[in-house]
Each structure stands twice: as structure tokens, then as C-alpha cells.
Amino acid sequence: MPGLVTLGETMAVLGSPRPGPLRHAPHLELSIGGAESNVAIGVRRLGHPAAWIGRVGADEFGALVLERLRAEQVEVSGALVDPDAPTGLLVKEQRTPDVTRVQYYRTGSAGSRLCPADVDAAVGVITGAGVLHITGITPLLSPSAAGAVARAVELAVAAEVPVSLDVNHRAALGGAELLRERLAPLLPHLSHLFGGEEELLLLADATDEPSAVARLGGPGGSGGPELVVKRGARGASVYPADGNPELHRAAVPVRALDPVGAGDAFVAGYLTALLDGAPVAERLRLACLTGAFAVTVPNDWSGQPTRDELGLLDAEAGTTLR
Ligand code: ATP
Numbered sequence: 001m002p003g004l005v006t007l008g009e010t011m012a013v014l015g016s017p018r019p020g021p022l023r024h025a026p027h028l029e030l031s032i033g034g035a036e037s038n039v040a041i042g043v044r045r046l047g048h049p050a051a052w053i054g055r056v057g058a059d060e061f062g063a064l065v066l067e068r069l070r071a072e073q074v075e076v077s078g079a080l081v082d083p084d085a086p087t088g089l090l091v092k093e094q095r096t097p098d099v100t101r102v103q104y105y106r107t108g109s110a111g112s113r114l115c116p117a118d119v120d121a122a123v124g125v126i127t128g129a130g131v132l133h134i135t136g137i138t139p140l141l142s143p144s145a146a147g148a149v150a151r152a153v154e155l156a157v158a159a160e161v162p163v164s165l166d167v168n169h170r171a172a173l174g175g176a177e178l179l180r181e182r183l184a185p186l187l188p189h190l191s192h193l194f195g196g197e198e199e200l201l202l203l204a205d206a207t208d209e210p211s212a213v214a215r216l217g218g219p220g221g222s223g224g225p226e227l228v229v230k231r232g233a234r235g236a237s238v239y240p241a242d243g244n245p246e247l248h249r250a251a252v253p254v255r256a257l258d259p260v261g262a263g264d265a266f267v268a269g270y271l272t273a274l275l276d277g278a279p280v281a282e283r284l285r286l287a288c289l290t291g292a293f294a295v296t297v298p299n300d301w302s303g304q305p306t307r308d309e310l311g312l313l314d315a316e317a318g319t320t321l322r
Contacts, residue, residue: 002130003049004271007152008138009111010034010054012061015092022093031299032068033090035135035168035264038301041072042268042290045306048275051125053078057110061087078122082110100260104172115144116151126152127159130275135166139182140173146182157189166267167195167203176202190225193217194267197229213239228270230263238284249284252292252313261300266291268304
């Protein structure tokens, strides 16, 4: 059964469990995180195969990344252990109950040394997939990582594998100009383009959504990708590639604990429904549901649901399942 393949950097994550300046945290919790592997985990939990391609260092953090992904049954045969660079690290500080500060230690990391030859070594994983998912993070990590993404897209397109991209703009990696420069060559090859409202304006260099949609795909944009706009607690919209009108869906009401990771879980739901062969309205429904699951737990990815958990958000507060 063809599933999802993705490539990018997955880092070790150190996070303080309580609000306050990090220096006063009595201990930190260790986990892993990466937008692309978060999506792979989400898709896998919902029952489709998922594979991740990337580099980790020959260190404990790298071992942790691979161990966690294997435990989630994400295929890592295309992952490499780089003896010459460390695994990247992300430190999350819950500065106040409502504000999270994130610090990256990824310059020169193993993940940023991903290169086209790594992708060539995993060619069958890409050409045999049902969808290739990439993000705007990887091309900004380094020129070689940008080359790896371009090579993956080339292989996918040649094998008629649909390509999905989530803008995931990380300002620490580069500004709007670099983002546009690195993503421009990929845009003509996309079947699905995901982004937040601001990200799509940034990518299209537009000041309003209709102009961004006209530039990136959507209504009347013949041959453009299906454009999916993530609107946080206000839900999400799709501008279908066939030019049909915008389809909006409200968010699923939940008690939100941590908004980070909602976007990846949303994409995982959307692409799962795509792999199911479901129509656009169902893709959007499942995406809003999986996005809502993610905000109910503090960790970026651990709250993503399995298929038989999808009804849990309908349960009344205080429900005990036996
Ligand atoms: P991330 O913080 O992971 O980068 P993002 O900005 O990419 O997130 P969001 O728009 O925050 O993505 O969230 C993606 C989707 O998750 C939304 O479109 C919505 O369907 C769902 N979602 C987000 N926040 C909430 C919330 N508070 N309650 C319910 N659903 C939510």
C-alpha cells in the first residue's frame, strides 16, 4: 500500500514542563521534533505507511530520533547517521502559560547536511510512495538540503507521485526573500500547498488573500496546487485546484493546551484522507479533527490520534473509558 514519504530535519527537543525562565527549571523533558517527521507519525498512526529521510548525528540524540520514529513504525531505511556533525537541538521555554520561546541549535547540524545523494540512495522509497511531503524548512537549512528537496521532487514528479508542501516559515532560518527564492522552483510541481494565512501572503508577496490565491493556485489558477489555508482556532479553508469556490470548515472546539504542532497534525489528517482516496470536504474534515487533537496536549506530536480514537473529541468532559 503506497503511503507517505517525507524528508527533513528531526531534532532532539528539550522542554521545561512548567512556565518560567528556563534557567530556573529544575529539570527538562527530552523528546524529539521535526515538522516532517511529525506529519509522518500522524499519517502512520492513522494507518498508512510513512517513511522519513534525513540525517542524524552519531550521538545519543540521533539514536533517540531513530528509536522514537521506529517505535512509531515510521520507516527509516532512508535515514543516515552522519559521523561528522551533531543532531540538531531545539530548546522550548514555557516563558509564561501563554508564551513559548524556542531556541534552535541546528547550524551545521547533521540534518542540515542532507544532500541530493542521500535522496538518490532512497529512490525507491520516493517513487513507490502515494504522496511526497516536504516543507519550507528543509530548503532553508543549507544549499545541499535545498538540493535534496529539489531532487526528491524531481523523482516524485517523474514517478507521478503527488507532492505536498507546507510553507512552515521559520524566520530564524531566513526572511521572506530567501523563502521565496528557495521555494519558487518547487511551486510548479506541487499538488497541495499548505500554509498559515500570513505565510501564504509572504510566499506570494501579496497583501491580501485573494491576490495570494491567484498567484499560488486556487480559483481559476489552472494547473495550480490545491491550496489549503490553516487559520488556527478559526479552522481552515481549501481553494480547490479545479477552480471551485473556497471551502471553509470551522475548528473543532477543544480545550487548547498548546497550539504548537497543530499544523503538522492537520497536514497529517489531510494527507491521510488523500491516501484514503477521500474527496476534498472529507480531507478538510479529518484535518480539522487531527489539528484539534494536537492542541489538547503540550507535546508537538504525541497527541496525534489513531483511527479508533477519532471520536474521542465528541466525549463529554469527565468521560472515563473502560
Ligand atoms: P503550528 O503552530 O503547528 O506551526 P500552524 O500555524 O501551521 O501550526 P494552525 O493554523 O495553528 O497551524 O493549526 C492548524 C489547524 O489545527 C487549524 O487550521 C485548525 O483546524 C486546528 N487548530 C488549531 N488551533 C486550534 C484550536 N485552538 N482549537 C481547535 N482546532 C485548532
